[in-house]
Amino acid sequence: MALAQAKSDATEARLSGMQIPEGGAGWARAARQDALDRLTGMGLPQRRDEYWRFTNPAEFLKPETPRAEIALDAPGFDDTDVLRVVFTDGVFDAEASDALSQEGLEIERFADAVTKHIHWIKGLLGVLETAGQDRVDRPFATFNTAFAEDGVVLRATGKVSKPVHVEYRRSDDTAEAVLRHMVRVEDGAELTLLESGVGASRLNTGLEVDIADRGVFHHVRMQGRDHERRAATHVFARLGEESTFKSFTLSLNGMMTRNEVIITLKGDDAVAHVAGAALGDGRDFHHDDTVFITHDAVNCESRQVFKKVLRNGATGVFQGKILVQPDAQKTDGYQISQSLLLDEDANFLAKPELEIYADDVQCSHGSTSGAIDETALFYLKSRGIPEDKAQDLLVLAFVAEALAEIEDEDLAETLRTQLAGWLERRR
Amino acid sequence: MLKISGLKVKLEEEDKQILKGVDLEVGAGQVHAIMGPNGSGKSTLSYVLSGRDGYEVTEGSAELEGVDLLDMEPEERAAAGLFLAFQYPVEIPGVGNMTFLRTAYNAQRKARGEEEASAAEFLKIVREKAKDLKIDAEMLKRPVNVGFSGGEKKRNEILQMAVLEPKMCILDETDSGLDVDAMKLVSDGVNALRNEGRSFLVITHYQRLLDHITPDVVHIMANGRIVKSGGPELALEVEKNGYADLMDEVQ
């Protein structure tokens, strides 16, 4: 089907002068070329596309990379013992990174992995991304497969004791970064991946996670505090039997953030939790969480918990879908998305969806949007707590349910501290 | 300590007069009780004194130790030494009771220019006071009032009062919903706090609390006014004859 003129013009403008990375093994070139072909076929999104009605993709479509001030103090995971992998302006920074070696883990640069003629990612690169296009086009994910040159490739073969921390740094105020991370968690293995930092003026990250039977994967991400961040991120995960996937994202500020998570529960008894908290201040803040979970096996559990705190004209979007395939009996699906609007200017738009083809299923979803509880606020103030502090306590309480999704208490505490700092600074 | 003169209050949103000229003076170290039928304006008086939104003072004044209360924010009134034990303590999911207490304690100290207490110091203060009120550590860890029984909520109010050490304590039907044992705990808690520098205004529907906390003065409030004041014997009279007789007498 031919694309609408506006769409094909915008796509052409964005892709003009862009080429898929040179070099690489034949399979990598083929995967990239295939992605580019698919991308030109589907076109980049327009406002009228079903999953872009609430979020204007314009910032991602501008042919020129927008200039964005470099934030100084991006929060990190300073109190955690990690294996640090740094990308500066979208390129692996060996100097700033730890040695890429860790027990129970194969770790290397994506840029290296794609040059090898035999590599396990050959069977994975673009595979989950393509599968994730089954119902809905996700053009920026396809864009990532086509153009990403670097990233980190992880294969966990045992219980990896230290988390791998991918840290994004910037030195250039018009840096554009496209990074691709590939993860395979083998049978019974365990891995934690952390992400933080400011990345780029415009950042596109893709993460493909393949979890074998009984594998466990944790993902904790901090986005912020760069006010002019434009980020489109995708996490694709496929879960084997009795495997676990848990992902949490804390987003502070940013201008335009679109975080998509696409999960397929492929093996029986698997568990997938995805959660996030986003705090935004100002008319130029727009944060979008778009989640698509497919239950394709028996007795799996999925949970989505998303909280947004918005003020001063900030906008939050949640689009979440649970799809239960005919054979996915005994599915337990839960989805909640809530926003706390600190003033009358803030906006929250939600689109929860359930599509169920099995009959023995338990699925619930809820979406709420509300102001601060005045009765609670008065109670706190009547005990001597000043208004702003009282409000902070109620904001922290509001996001607590999402933070409770983080299994590691120390990581949760790190995020809580970042949150408290944001509240203290008032943005 | 507390001086209320000719206080008239209406609802902000509607044209409904609730307090129609209240005069009341509580001296330092005194315990006054306010009794009266439901809907007479007792809770409204306590809310207006502590600064809740939704009410409009049309006339009169309220002073705490000579300072105008009505001009202050609720948190300033608290720091100045006013405390209200709520008739319906508020549940706050997600805020730990201990965090709440410490934040309040330190905010008040800060407002008064005093040194804030460390987590460890504060824990010690709270543990001691909690023990007297039979509030266990588990209750301190839970979110404020969430899942607390009626009695636990009321004991939690008294714990806050004991920790914050206000000068002027208003207790709004702290006795309602308490069994005999809880009533004893609560009144022991209040009595332990009684001293010459601290005053109490005890709002109650029933006389039985006043068996435990002996008041200096008893006021009867009806239809937005204090219609009669007297000694502790007035409470007994109400208990025996009900409000109806008294109302007739006042009319």
Ligand SMILES: Nc1ncnc2c1ncn2[C@@H]1O[C@H](COP(=O)(O)OP(=O)(O)O)[C@@H](O)[C@H]1O
């Ligand atoms: N916020 C409010 N909105 C509407 N009516 C109110 C409000 N607050 C108090 N009232 C009314 O004012 C009167 C006094 O109430 P209240 O002070 O609670 O009495 P009491 O505590 O003596 O039972 C009642 O008629 C009550 O319905």
Ligand SMILES: [Mg+2]
């Ligand atoms: Mg009342």
